[in-house]
Amino acid sequence: xxxxxxxxxxxxxxxxxxxxxxxxxxxxxxxxxxxxxxxxxxxxxxxxxxxxxxxxxxxxxxxxxxxxxxxxxxxxxxxxxxxxxxxxxxxxxxxxxxxxxxxxxxxxxxxxxxxxxxxxxxxxxxxxxxxxxxxxxxxxxxxxxxxxxxxxxxxxxxxxxxxxxxxxxxxxxxxxxxxxxxxxxxxxxxxxxxxxxxxxxxxxxxxxxxxxxxxxxxxxxxxxxxxxxxxxxxxxxxxxxxxxxxxxxxxxxxxxxxxxxxxxxxxxxxxxxxxxxxxxxxxxxxxxxxxxxxxxxxxxxxxxxxxxxxxxxxxxxxxxxxxxxxxxxxxxxxxxxxxxxxxxxxxxxxxxxxxxxxxxxxxxxxxxxxxxxxxxxxxxxxxxxxxxxxxxxxxxxxxxxxx
Numbered sequence: 001x002x003x004x005x006x007x008x009x010x011x012x013x014x015x016x017x018x019x020x021x022x023x024x025x026x027x028x029x030x031x032x033x034x035x036x037x038x039x040x041x042x043x044x045x046x047x048x049x050x051x052x053x054x055x056x057x058x059x060x061x062x063x064x065x066x067x068x069x070x071x072x073x074x075x076x077x078x079x080x081x082x083x084x085x086x087x088x089x090x091x092x093x094x095x096x097x098x099x100x101x102x103x104x105x106x107x108x109x110x111x112x113x114x115x116x117x118x119x120x121x122x123x124x125x126x127x128x129x130x131x132x133x134x135x136x137x138x139x140x141x142x143x144x145x146x147x148x149x150x151x152x153x154x155x156x157x158x159x160x161x162x163x164x165x166x167x168x169x170x171x172x173x174x175x176x177x178x179x180x181x182x183x184x185x186x187x188x189x190x191x192x193x194x195x196x197x198x199x200x201x202x203x204x205x206x207x208x209x210x211x212x213x214x215x216x217x218x219x220x221x222x223x224x225x226x227x228x229x230x231x232x233x234x235x236x237x238x239x240x241x242x243x244x245x246x247x248x249x250x251x252x253x254x255x256x257x258x259x260x261x262x263x264x265x266x267x268x269x270x271x272x273x274x275x276x277x278x279x280x281x282x283x284x285x286x287x288x289x290x291x292x293x294x295x296x297x298x299x300x301x302x303x304x305x306x307x308x309x310x311x312x313x314x315x316x317x318x319x320x321x322x323x324x325x326x327x328x329x330x331x332x333x334x335x336x337x338x339x340x341x342x343x344x345x346x347x348x349x350x351x352x353x354x355x356x357x358x359x360x361x362x363x364x365x366x367x368x369x370x371x372x373x374x375x376x377x378x379x380x381x382x383x384x385x386x387x388x389x390x391x392x393x394x395x396x397x398x399x400x401x402x403x
Contacts, residue, residue, distance in 0.1 A: 009037025012290025
């Protein structure tokens, strides 16, 4: 029996399993599917800026078990491309060698570490489920003593997508562990090394984003960095010292791969170069999807490290891995429709379309859409095997067999 192994239980990995299962079913193929994940949950990472992060994960088994996908909780330590095996470190401490015929890397991304003295010891982030929980517990602790100097001051580093959503949600997170008065009078500071807030969002959304930040009474320190962090302070590059117990890093992601020794091309974010079918260039039996893949969504734009691109790439990678094994025509990954919905705090959000990010909805209307995305659309399908497989559709109909 042929074997397809998927590494990573995030959005790309889960939808790679769905795409694989769909094609196995369509072609009545005798192919085993295994998904290796650090744990048995899908962590809803796009929501970690929200309060109450404890609820922001969902088990993988209700989606995978009806499809016959084997789920292994473990960490892939190395990939032997020549021998087509992966070494998986199990929770027991045993290393299990698993053979594959096709491998899909969907290992996601991780927060870039900042070379700032004290950041490792005293900084916080919301990059992982555990990190989001730790921040929440820390906030609960300091907010029980808001009269202590710096306990009601919160510094967020990075004014990208995640930083903006976090600072505009922060007063609700504070209120969850204290009271409305403390939340309203807490000091929240957004530090951005560039001159503009939300540069990655482009020009069209910027006025609405800046307005939301002003209305939320967020202090913006643009054109500067955090130079040092202690348990009670953050020192900025202009020499200003902010008394705070909470410095949160949201400044950028880098790809996370299970084996840095793989002889492949990587970009400046560590992403693996792929061909049109999401096959890793130079490795004929390995595909990549999600944040770890450097892939074009059209003739001009690269996929972003985002949930919407990860899910679709996963489906394509699974589809092509199966058809590759069966020597059937493959499909080029294309995802021409690009949408953005950013949360801007209380009763506000912004929904845009296209790479120029033309505003389509704002305010309460966009907020309702954002809540629908966050609570419904990005969650995995459950139900019977047929019901789950029915959710897998390919947006590109043209079949191609070359790069």
